[in-house]
Each structure stands twice: as C-alpha cells, then as structure tokens.
Amino acid sequence: MDASDPVPVPKEISARVLRALRRRKPLWRFLAAFCRAVEQAGGKPYLAGGIVRDLAEGRPGKDIDLMVAGVGFEELGKLLRSLPSRPLGILRVLPVGKAFAVYKVRTAWAKEELDVALARAERSTGPGHREFRFRTRNVDAREDAGRRDFTINSLLFAFRADAVRVTGTVVDFHGGLADLRRKRIRGVGNAEDRFREDPLRMLRAIRQKNERTGYSIEKKTWAAIRRVAPALFRTIPAERVIDELLLSLSADPARTVDDLRRSGILPILLPEVRGLRKDALGKMKRRYAILERRLGHPMPENVLLANLLVDFAETEIRARLRIAARKRTGGGVPKPAGGREGLLLRLPRAEGIARRLHFPKVRSVVRMLEDLARLREIDRMRNRHARIEAIFARWETPEPLLALYEAASRAAGREEFDFLPVLREAARRPALLSGKRLIEIGIPAGPGMETVLETLRNATLTGIVGTAGEAERMALRIHRRKPAAGRRADHSPRRDRK
Numbered sequence: 001m002d003a004s005d006p007v008p009v010p011k012e013i014s015a016r017v018l019r020a021l022r023r024r025k026p027l028w029r030f031l032a033a034f035c036r037a038v039e040q041a042g043g044k045p046y047l048a049g050g051i052v053r054d055l056a057e058g059r060p061g062k063d064i065d066l067m068v069a070g071v072g073f074e075e076l077g078k079l080l081r082s083l084p085s086r087p088l089g090i091l092r093v094l095p096v097g098k099a100f101a102v103y104k105v106r107t108a109w110a111k112e113e114l115d116v117a118l119a120r121a122e123r124s125t126g127p128g129h130r131e132f133r134f135r136t137r138n139v140d141a142r143e144d145a146g147r148r149d150f151t152i153n154s155l156l157f158a159f160r161a162d163a164v165r166v167t168g169t170v171v172d173f174h175g176g177l178a179d180l181r182r183k184r185i186r187g188v189g190n191a192e193d194r195f196r197e198d199p200l201r202m203l204r205a206i207r208q209k210n211e212r213t214g215y216s217i218e219k220k221t222w223a224a225i226r227r228v229a230p231a232l233f234r235t236i237p238a239e240r241v242i243d244e245l246l247l248s249l250s251a252d253p254a255r256t257v258d259d260l261r262r263s264g265i266l267p268i269l270l271p272e273v274r275g276l277r278k279d280a281l282g283k284m285k286r287r288y289a290i291l292e293r294r295l296g297h298p299m300p301e302n303v304l305l306a307n308l309l310v311d312f313a314e315t316e317i318r319a320r321l322r323i324a325a326r327k328r329t330g331g332g333v334p335k336p337a338g339g340r341e342g343l344l345l346r347l348p349r350a351e352g353i354a355r356r357l358h359f360p361k362v363r364s365v366v367r368m369l370e371d372l373a374r375l376r377e378i379d380r381m382r383n384r385h386a387r388i389e390a391i392f393a394r395w396e397t398p399e400p401l402l403a404l405y406e407a408a409s410r411a412a413g414r415e416e417f418d419f420l421p422v423l424r425e426a427a428r429r430p431a432l433l434s435g436k437r438l439i440e441i442g443i444p445a446g447p448g449m450e451t452v453l454e455t456l457r458n459a460t461l462t463g464i465v466g467t468a469g470e471a472e473r474m475a476l477r478i479h480r481r482k483p484a485a486g487r488r489a490d491h492s493p494r495r496d497r498k
Contacts (some may be wrong), residue, residue, distance in 0.1 A: 006142075007172040014169040017055040017157055021047075026109035027064065030088045032166045034066070034116075035159040037079050043071035046119075046141055046171070047157035056155060056170060057180055063112055067156070069119040069140050073101055080105065080116060119144040142173050149194055149201045150208065150221075151176040151186045179218075185209050186218035192228055199232035200240050206259045207248035225263050233268045238358040241269070246305075246360075250298040253288040253307070257281060272312055272353060280311040283411040290407035295400065303400045305359050306368040310408055313350040313369040346370065367394070368401060375405050378417060383458035388419055389426040390454075398423060425461050432460055432471040441472055443479045452478050 022028050031047075038045040045068055051061030068076055073095075080093045080103055089108035095101045105114040119139040141156055148154035156171040170177070174188050185205050187194045195201050202225045209215045217225070248256040260266035261281060267273055273280070287307050291299055298304075351366045359365050371391050378384045392398040402419065409416045433456055438449055452475050459465045465474055 007175055007177065009170045009172050009177060013056050013177065014157075016058065017047075017052065017170055018168060020055045020061070026089055026107070030083075030090070030107065030114075031159070032161070033083055033088055034080075035166050036161045037083060038068055038071065039161050041071050041075060041079055043076075044069045044141065045159045047159070047168075048144070050153055052155040052157050052170065053152045053176065053180065055157075056177065064110065064114040066114065066116045067119050067141075067144060068116065069144070071118070073118055076116065076118060077103060121147055141171060145171075145173045146188060147197075148174075148188050149198070149204060151179045151188055152208075154188050183212070183215045184218045185215060185221060187221045187224065191218075191221040191224040195224055195228050195232060199228070199236050200244060202229055202233065202263070202265065203236075203241065203244040203248070206256060206263065206265075207244050207251065210248050210252040210255050210259070222263075225265075229264045229268065233265055238356065242358045242360070245269075245357075246301065249304045249308070250301075253292070253299075253304060254285040257285055257288070257308075269357070270308075270312075270353070276311050276315060284308070284311060286411040287404075287407040290410055291403055294403040294406065300400050302361060302364045302368055303404055305354070305365045306372070306404060307407070309350050309353060309365070309369060310372070310404075312353060313347050313373060316347055316349045317373050347373070368404065371395075371401055372404055372408060375401075375417070375419070376408075376414075383454050385422050385425075385461040386454045386458035388422045389457065389461065392419070392423055422461065429460055431457060432465065432468045433475060437468075437472075438475060441476065443475060448479065 021031065035045045045066065047065070048067040049063065049065035051064060054061040071079070077093070077095060083090060085091075091106040091108055094104050094106075096104050101117075103116040105116060107114065119141060121139050121143045141158065145154040145156060151174040153176070154172075154174045155176045156173075157168050158171050159166055159168040175186075179186050185208055187201075187205075205217050205221060205225060209217050245256075248259075257266070258281075260269065266281075284307065287310065291303060291307060295303065347366060347369055350369055351362070354362045354365055371394070374381070374387070374391055378388060381387050392401065395401055398419075405419075406416060408414075431453075433453070435445065435449055435453065438452060439445060443449055443452060455478055456465065456471050456475055459474060460471070465471045
C-alpha cells in the first residue's frame, strides 16, 4: 500500500456513520441532493471534521462541515443556490471569510449553519495563525486531511451517489480510527509543524483530551507542546485563547489546570502565578472539585473563571490590608473611608488579569470575587446581617456564590460562616421602614440615610426591632447620635459557625 493511500476502514464503521446520517431525516435529504449535484458537476463531496470522528465513535455529531474537491468556488456557490430551497429547508447561502471563503448554509432544521468549503492546502506565514497562504486548486482529499490538527479530526466521509441511492465510506489517511480506539490525541504528521501552523492547537489538544473520558495526549505530541509553547503561545490572540480555555475548563477544570501547568503554558497564560504561594494550584484544584460536587457539571461560566482567580484576589486583598495597617500605625495617615469594607470594594489587579485574558462578562466574574472577599471579612464588618442580605441580593440565585465561598473556605482550611439562616430570615422579614418614611420623620436623604436604613435592617434581621414604631424610634436615635471615633455601630449577635 502506498504511503499516501488511506488506512483500511472496517465496513461496520462506515455503516455506523451512514446510519447515523440517515436517521437525521432533514440533514440526509439535504446531503443526498447536495452530493448528487456535486458529482454531476464533476466534484467529490465529503463530510469532514469533528462530526465524522463523533459519528464513528457512536456519539451524536454537532457541527456539519462539508468539503468539496474538484470544483471552483464560484461553481460551488452556483451549485448550492441551485438546490431546491423549500423542499430542503434552505433559508440562505452566503460566502464568508476574509482569509479563505466558505459558504454558510442556513437551514430551517439546524440550529447552527452548515459550512461548505473547497478542499484546501495552507501554510502559515506569520505568528498566531493570523497570516497564512492557502490554495484550493488541484487539492484533493488527502492533502486537505493533511492540514488538520489531530488524526482523530482528519477523518473524512466520502459520499457516492448513483441514480438510486447515496452511500459512502469513512476515509482515514492518518490513522485516526486507531487513535480513537487507543483514546489518544496525536498530531497529524509532525506535531510540531501543526503547532507552528496554528499555536492554538496546543490548547485544543488539552481541551479535546479533557472533553473525552480516558483520553491522553500522545507522547511525541505532548513533547512538541512543551517544546514550542514558550516561543509560540504568546503569539495567540487572547480572544482565541479564552474560547478554548473555557471549553476545557467546562469539561474538566482540575485536569485542565494540571495540564496547563505540566505543559508550561500556565505561567505564560498567568505570569502572576509565580507570585502565589506554593499550595495555590492545589487549592485551586480542590476548589474545582468541591464546586463540581455542589453545582454539578458543567458549572456556571462565571464561577469557573472566578475560581481561576481566587488566589490572585486573596493575594491582592492581603497586600492592600497590610499597606492600610502600616499607614494607620506608622505614618499617621487617616484610616480609609469605610475601613475594611472600603478596601474590599474593588479588585483592580484581578480585574486587570480578567480583562487581559478577555473573560466574557468580566464584571460578573470580578463582582463574584469582590463579594467573596466581603463574605470572608463579614464578621469584621458593621451590620453584617444586613450586609449579607445585600451581597446575595445582587445575584439572581445565591447558590453559585455560596458554593464558591464554601469551596474557598474548605480548600484553605478556614472556618465557614453559615449564611443560610440569615438569608432565610431576610426572606421572612420585610423591611419595616422605607427611605420615604425616614424623610417624613425628619431624616434627610443622603449617605446618612443609607447608614440608618442598613442599621435598621440589621436590627430587624437580628430581632432587636420588630415593629415600625420601634424602627422609627431607633432611626431617630441613630440620626441624632454622633458615635465616638472608632466605635462600631453593629447590632449583630455573635457570628454563627457551621
């Protein structure tokens, strides 16, 4: 057998893929019409990409990628537009892409658009897969498969159409089916060349390993990642990195963190990790394990990303508290407004990391870290029961923040505060006074009113006041009183521990 010939594929694998396609009736009607039209034009149609891999394994395939060899791009566009749109559920056909053109086919029966492209060969000419040359003329299926990242993704399904029916076979040029059986991620050809063509493939290898139970990265491919990561990883645009990172974290967060560390990518992705304590990565993985048990799989995106930065946020808070303490005791500088609460309002360094990494919904992630910091310091704050209610009221559901607090406390071996009784009491006891009523009894709007309302709410939650009349009398006492410097106006009982 010639080296360029495909690996023989068992008939049952091709039959499995064909059965899976035929079961999806609207898709199969489109494929049958499309394949006949391509073959009549002198071309060869293929199903390509991850869907072939998934169907060969018996998994439900997702994205539909079609590849055509032997026709030109304009001819392919005319062919697609000539298909009967209403019977096949075709809504529109659009060419897209600046680097190379692909047709996007929107249908009435698929959530995602179908990609239809010509077979192509490509060569990277710049860093980060942002500059490369490609050609489609005289490119066959073997050459197209050779540009793929990993062998399990290089599988093709070659269609054949006759007057009666459409059939097909799996085509395997690079041993992808054997790697599926062995559960391994292996680069096509020379793995280092594949990573130099597109360095994001290093993260994709980690992601695909963690998405698939029992998979590993083949030794030479893993060695290539460790070899080229220091030079190439920084060339990847952050907006491309975050997509792969999120998918891998969603699949298996603890193993993803471990793989990033072992590959040498983690200190490039997060150079701040060098300033963390030695046990930080271990704590990060323990938190992920606790979070998965508490929140299930996959966990919310903002929790996944917030947990990645918990140790950085805690380091930032400790540094700020130390600086504030030195100023209070050594330099005679006044205490910051709000005391510890004022210091914990924002986390600019953690937010800077999140923005550098292009976290989606970055403020939600940072707000969770800020609220986590407030909860950790809750027993040192004034009116802590009212503060607890206010912190959790900012979230649609308290469960993710509660879970992150629990995970952070247990991973660090810290004692936990039991917030649930406070939240249940807050749900049971409505506010006794409003700001409008305070104005009516002579308390003007402004920061002073906010302090009165918070103190009243705390007294309500702790049972110190139980009626509107009691609340009004307390409000007037608070408004008239000028507390001595440093006195804490706290009406909370001692903290409750789990």
